[in-house]
Amino acid sequence: MIFRAISQNRTSDAVIDQIERLILEGVLRSGDQLPAERELASKLDVSRPVLRTALKDLEERNLIRTQHGGGTFVANVVGTVFSDEVFELIRRHPKAHSDYFEFRRDLEGVTAEHAARRATDADKLILTRIMDVMRQHHAEGDIHKESEADFEFHQAIVEASHNMLMLHTLRSCYKLLAEGLFYSRIRLYEWPGVQDALLEQHERLYKAIMEGKPDEAREAARHHMDYVEQTLTHTNQAGVWEEISRMRLSQLADRSDKAKRAKKTSHSGRSNIRPLSKVKRNQTSVVSKLHRDDKKAMS
Numbered sequence: 001m002i003f004r005a006i007s008q009n010r011t012s013d014a015v016i017d018q019i020e021r022l023i024l025e026g027v028l029r030s031g032d033q034l035p036a037e038r039e040l041a042s043k044l045d046v047s048r049p050v051l052r053t054a055l056k057d058l059e060e061r062n063l064i065r066t067q068h069g070g071g072t073f074v075a076n077v078v079g080t081v082f083s084d085e086v087f088e089l090i091r092r093h094p095k096a097h098s099d100y101f102e103f104r105r106d107l108e109g110v111t112a113e114h115a116a117r118r119a120t121d122a123d124k125l126i127l128t129r130i131m132d133v134m135r136q137h138h139a140e141g142d143i144h145k146e147s148e149a150d151f152e153f154h155q156a157i158v159e160a161s162h163n164m165l166m167l168h169t170l171r172s173c174y175k176l177l178a179e180g181l182f183y184s185r186i187r188l189y190e191w192p193g194v195q196d197a198l199l200e201q202h203e204r205l206y207k208a209i210m211e212g213k214p215d216e217a218r219e220a221a222r223h224h225m226d227y228v229e230q231t232l233t234h235t236n237q238a239g240v241w242e243e244i245s246r247m248r249l250s251q252l253a254d255r256s257d258k259a260k261r262a263k264k265t266s267h268s269g270r271s272n273i274r275p276l277s278k279v280k281r282n283q284t285s286v287v288s289k290l291h292r293d294d295k296k297a298m299s
Helices: 012-024 037-044 048-060 084-092 095-118 121-140 143-160 164-178 185-190 194-210 214-271 276-298
Strands: 064-067 071-074
Touching (some): 037 048, 048 064, 084 095, 095 143, 095 194, 095 214, 121 194, 143 164, 143 185, 143 194, 185 194, 185 214
């Protein structure tokens, strides 16, 4: 139960403050549906008119959205740390990719360190459940679902760090990743050997946090990000090489086909042309015949 009854000052401001904190702390995520008005008023122990006023203010602040007949939802409050213009610049310039990984490596390391120090029993239970799901999908060979569990695992770690700014900064980074700006997580998982390596790294990171070892957690997170960057660099280069090789193979086949067609055309042309000596003999024969015919006619 995430909503708490308001014991004092049952005003719309008190309701707004509680819901804002739930959003800020990452308890309520974008797209989460709030309870129906009657139920939520009961949970908060406020009147329905007070709740309506609070929800109206939250909607005006773009923190929630109401769908007529469909309920009330947390708005898409996770933006990006970049404007659309900068987003496009980053997409076009590879240097930004290495900077992204450097930023992620440092920030993921710090959040893992904090999580190892600050994770509550509930945080650890969440991490354990996610790891169980990840292991299951790994055993089944379902890289799509394992990739989703990977994403949830990293989100759970930053939530366990209990630092609101880190939480929303990294969520912005994850959003860029979800939009395919820097790399495809599925493409990473498809590379031979990577799936097993990533699970081992997640196990190491999970163990350090569960055992409350901040230094080990930080190094495990940093090593994980280094591995992801290096593997993607290798796979991208290998992908370029593969594409170039395919183009060369295609071009080679094209040249071979053209050579065969040219040779066939050449043979066909020669078969329709009689040798010059034979033509001359025929011409001589015709001329001789004409001379004989002329003599006969004269005689």
